[in-house]
Amino acid sequence: MEIKTIGVVGAGQMGNGIAQVAAQTGYNVVMTDITDELAQKGLGAIEKFLTKSVSKGKISEDDKSAVLSRIEATGDINAHKKCDVIIEAATENIDLKKKIFQQLDELAKPEAILATNTSSISITLLAAATKRPNKVVGMHFMNPVPIMKLVELIRGLPTDDESFALIKELSEKMGKTTTVSADYPGFIVNRILMPMINEAFYTLMEGIGKPEDIDTGLKLGCNHPMGPLALADLIGLDTCLSIMNVLHSGLGDAKYRPCPLLVKHVEAGWLGRKCGRGVYSY
Numbered sequence: 001m002e003i004k005t006i007g008v009v010g011a012g013q014m015g016n017g018i019a020q021v022a023a024q025t026g027y028n029v030v031m032t033d034i035t036d037e038l039a040q041k042g043l044g045a046i047e048k049f050l051t052k053s054v055s056k057g058k059i060s061e062d063d064k065s066a067v068l069s070r071i072e073a074t075g076d077i078n079a080h081k082k083c084d085v086i087i088e089a090a091t092e093n094i095d096l097k098k099k100i101f102q103q104l105d106e107l108a109k110p111e112a113i114l115a116t117n118t119s120s121i122s123i124t125l126l127a128a129a130t131k132r133p134n135k136v137v138g139m140h141f142m143n144p145v146p147i148m149k150l151v152e153l154i155r156g157l158p159t160d161d162e163s164f165a166l167i168k169e170l171s172e173k174m175g176k177t178t179t180v181s182a183d184y185p186g187f188i189v190n191r192i193l194m195p196m197i198n199e200a201f202y203t204l205m206e207g208i209g210k211p212e213d214i215d216t217g218l219k220l221g222c223n224h225p226m227g228p229l230a231l232a233d234l235i236g237l238d239t240c241l242s243i244m245n246v247l248h249s250g251l252g253d254a255k256y257r258p259c260p261l262l263v264k265h266v267e268a269g270w271l272g273r274k275c276g277r278g279v280y281s282y
Contacts, residue, residue, distance in 0.1 A: 011042025017145025
């Protein structure tokens with residue numbers, strides 16, 4: 001199958017990043033969200049990123065215009081009927097993702113591949129919500145998508161070789177390096193990363209260090225480009241909590257219990273950069 005048009009469900013931070021990279025690669029892109037307003041907001045974020053790239057001399061004004069011309073942003077999920085691959089990039093919520101996959105399965109053309117940007121949820125579980133489980137693949141991009149080089153690929157139990165190979169080829173055409181993970185909670189990256197972030201919250205909760213000291217310690221002591229608490233704010237504390245809940249329930253080990261302080265931040269609506277306050281204020 002030749003991939004010409006890529007759909008992205010969700011125009012938030014991850015969705016608009018995926019849409020941008022796909023359009024920069026030369027694909028036609030359909031980016032949807034629950035309303036036209038949210039879809040246009042995502043398109044605005046792409047335009048802002050590209051404008052900065054022009055000002056830095058990384059791309060030309062013509063390049064920017066060409067990328068934007070390849071992106072259709074809409075609140076109508078039926079616009080994905082023409083897509084060859086549809087990448088779901090909605091909130092990390094099992095019930096929501098299953099509902100989206102059921103919708104996509106009904107409207108997408110029979111040969112279309114359905115991919116998910118989930119960072120922790122079972123690909124096999126999402127595939128079971130469709131009548132094409134062999135064509136469902138995990139395609140976990142890293143944040144921010146236009147900058148981070150990795151795509152973590154996950155095949156569900158029924159994923160066929162052809163679909164997996166096409167998604168791997170697509171990822172590489174988009175300039176990404178791929179790794180392959182088995183379909184277990186958190187996959188590779190978040191199975192390791194999220195417990196570290198969770199432990200940083202325990203370290204903060206127990207008064208072992210202030211946020212700046214914890215982050216500086218990991219940056220300079222472990223040569224990390226960003227401290228775990230600042231990274232949590234970038235990812236979104238609600239997303240971090242959702243992943244920890246998936247790890248805790250899926251693996252059944254107490255070491256994955258979400259830190260109560262992380263839970264409290266989410267309850268307070270302190271979700272990180274996207275809302276102006278998390279561990280830090282923005």
